[in-house]
Amino acid sequence: MLSTGLRFSLRSISRDWKSGELRVIAISLMLAVTAVTAVGFFTDRVGRAMTRQAAELLAGDLVISSPDPIRAEIRQQASDLNLTQAHTTSFPSVVLHGDNTLLTEVKAVSQGYPLRGQLKTARKLYGEVTVESNIPETGTVWVEPRLLTQLSLQIGEKLQLGRVSFEIARVLAYEPDRGSNLFQFAPRVMLNHADLDATGLVVPASRVTRHLLLAGQEATIKRFSTWMQQNTLPGERMLGLQDGRPEMRTALERAEQFLGLAALVSVLLGGAAIAVATRHYAQRQSDNGAVMRCLGASSSLLLQMFTLRLIWLGGLACLLGSVLGYLAQEILSSMLAQWFVLKIPPPSLWPIVTGILTGMVVLAGFALPPILHLRQVPPLKVLRRDLKLTTPSIWSLVLITTLVMLGLMWWHTGDLRLATMVGSGSILTIAILWLAASGLIKTARWLDQGSGMIWRFGLASLTRRSGSSIQTVAIGLGMMALLLLTLVRVDILEAWNRTLPPGTPNQFLVNIQPHEVKPLRNFFQSKGIPAPELYPMVRGRLVGVNQEQVGPDHYQNDRAQRLVSREFNLSWALQMQEDNRITAGKWWHDTSATEAGFSVEQGLANTLGLKLGDTMRFLVAGQEMAARITSLRTVKWDSFNVNFFVIASPGVLEHLPATYVTSFYLGDNQGEFLVELVQAFPSVTVLDVRSFMNQVRTVIDHASLAVEYVFLFTLLAGLMVLYAAIHSTLDERLQEAAILRSMGASKRQILKGITLEFMSLGAMAGFLAATAASLLGYFLATRMFELSYGFNPWVWIVGIFSSAAIVTAAGIFGVRSTLNYPPIRVLGRFPTK
């Protein structure tokens, strides 16, 4: 039986292909798979490129940190795995120049540093920045600008570090891994590792941090990381790409969500096109099925034949789609390569598997239900053509496709919340479009009365065509995606970019003494720059939660261990920062209780397992102080405002020794201001985070661009839905046009009627699509990406007009054959009984 099914399934596949019945399904599926694999390959590559750029912030793919010299065993393991290695040793030390002394952060680097990212230097203070391909030569050091201003030094002059006098060769403008510890108060002095021993500064008891930087293939890094996890000794720490700064993590997560969204919209559209095409295919195949039933074919044979045919077709389309997807992303990647600082790494082959699996799942979910019903075709249909194939009920189809869609979205984004949101948005959209289709039919019937022949023909086509509502839904869905991808996407991306608008703070001032607060404000005002808000800051170590003593060993999680091992920056405030949002409890301002309290950042609370009502105990300047957590709040880390993990209510920390901190924006040509500020307030530390911010901004820009390109495929999939919808009505249209022409209607009259039909359909679908896309965009922006979103009237204007134009053009193109087809041939093709 199986062999019979197999033979029959193959027999007419080529002929069916030529007659166009399977072509729409295959092309839709191929396009869906092309989109999915192209997105898959592309996101895979972009993801890898972004991970590599994130690696810049570590200066390697993996960093092992230890206060003691890195064990030979670790270095040996890295060598065995052929990982590239570099060493750094950092410690605070005082440098001398004449009578002046200054506390600096010394960093000795070995050849090859940095393994990821680049060092950037200038030949003079605030001069032109160039990329360095080497490390400081022996006998020379590179220093940060503020060391030169604070010690009134020039390039070429000498400074004493331990027992050695070094020549200052460069101004250090950018150091990739500097960002991973932004709050380093002392300026950097970088020297060649070969010079370190001679300085005599590092002795066995010295307080130093040693880093072993590693780089290599992803798989090898993973192997090393696994080995290291099992062999870590106390004091040793491993930093991976996920341990970068929270700003970076937010940017990367957002980029992944955007790309994930693009992928799942393509999947959804591919499915819609396939569903429309298969419904049509099943109806047309029902005649063949009935003849076969008549001649003795069993229902299982029909099931096998049609299912296998779908599998062959699907397999082929999926394979072709994968190849096309690969080619498409190759072209796009080469177009995009220049935008990436680093070479985009080649993709893995995994997206092919994902693409083919997705294609088959889409086929099973969207195409199989109508095909399954083919086995129930009544043999009596050979005698009574009016008998319709019982197709699955709309609701069961909706249920099946919704489940398939949700499953795919979950699988592709790895985010159930995002999948559910986009899924429910889509269902809502389909429901609205469905209702609107009925509304359209009613309106058209009303318009129909008393109108001319052309109007009647055009509008009657809408009102009487059985598939009109399906078509409107499909076109509306396609248009919604197109609008979402173009206008709404731009709005969302702009809202996203607005989170880092021009004027975002790019300078941090730390170490401001309480007595300097007022003079500093005056200094800003005297230079015509508005004085920024200054926040008090106290450094304290978390020593207990409730009755329990805590330390790094208390936690399993790496991040928790790291957070607890270092000092927290604590602050106090009466008012909450504007961009903070309370997620649990109340800000003290909103509560009548006068009890001392802490407001804790939600992410920190999750990491440390803290909840509302817990008591946190900190050791600050030798004294222990405690307070209960009275609120949890979210913080916009990517705002670059001064933010704190833990904020105390007024009255808790004021008696402790505090310094102040602030952030402000400085224009590109205001470098002089910094020099004057440093001279006026020598003890204040200036952190110029422009380089670091450019880094974050570049990543975001690249991500935006990637999303834009990825959406291009989704756009094509949307057009395919249109094509499938129009193609499904072709037979009906051929017959109608033939009847009209045989009755004497001119080609022009028929064309007018068709134009009117498609224009109404397109305009209505466009209006609904614009509304749906705007609502979905609003939902995505505000709920998912936490961005503010304003409705854009252009979405409706562009939506309605472009939809009417595209649908009319595509419609006329799709049905152009009906205009030129000899009526006798058409009428002969549809024998009636």
Place this chain on the structure above:
Amino acid sequence: MPTTNNKPVITASHLHKEVTGPGGILTILRDVNLQVNAGSSTAILGASGSGKTTLLGLLAGLDTPTTGKIQLFDSDLSTLDEDGRAALRAGRVGFVFQSFQLLPGLTALENVMLGVELGGDITTSRVRALETLQQVGLGERIDHYPDQLSGGEQQRVAIARAFATHPEILFADEPTGNLDQDTGRQIIDLMFSLQEAHNTALVLVTHDVELAEHCGDRMLLDQGILEYHDA
């Protein structure tokens, strides 16, 4: 003349067929009784809408009566489900339809092979299909698709498909309805000569009295009642 014996191929007793339409219940067949013997030919005459196609569908097991019993070969059709009835037809029942009902995706040869293969003969299906196509005069057009053939040629392919399995009974529903007079005549000659050669029982449904005269028995279906018709 085919050899008729008294062995019945179909026996229909007290058939009633009612359908529910917009105007209520409509009776299409009333107490129809019929026997078709092996090798015989029976014409069922009737005007358009008289229910003759419904009767053909019931006799062939394509539909089920409201009441009454049909015995096809040795099986009571009411005891079989749709698949059981299909299995009973496979290879033993042939059809010729007014609208030919060829599968558009298959060539003439493949369309004929389809009937043989569904009858269970996989190994010699090609040879049998070729032979039959030659018998109907289409040996040169075996690789043509239905839309590349004229109406008469398509009906010849349908006849070849029906006879390639050497069926015990052939149901023909207005086989010349879509053909011009000359072609219709050729098709009828071909069909009857093959029916004779294969000793196949024939049930022919038509409104054409002249065509019905080719058959040994003629019956008239009028307002759902079947009676013998004497020209």
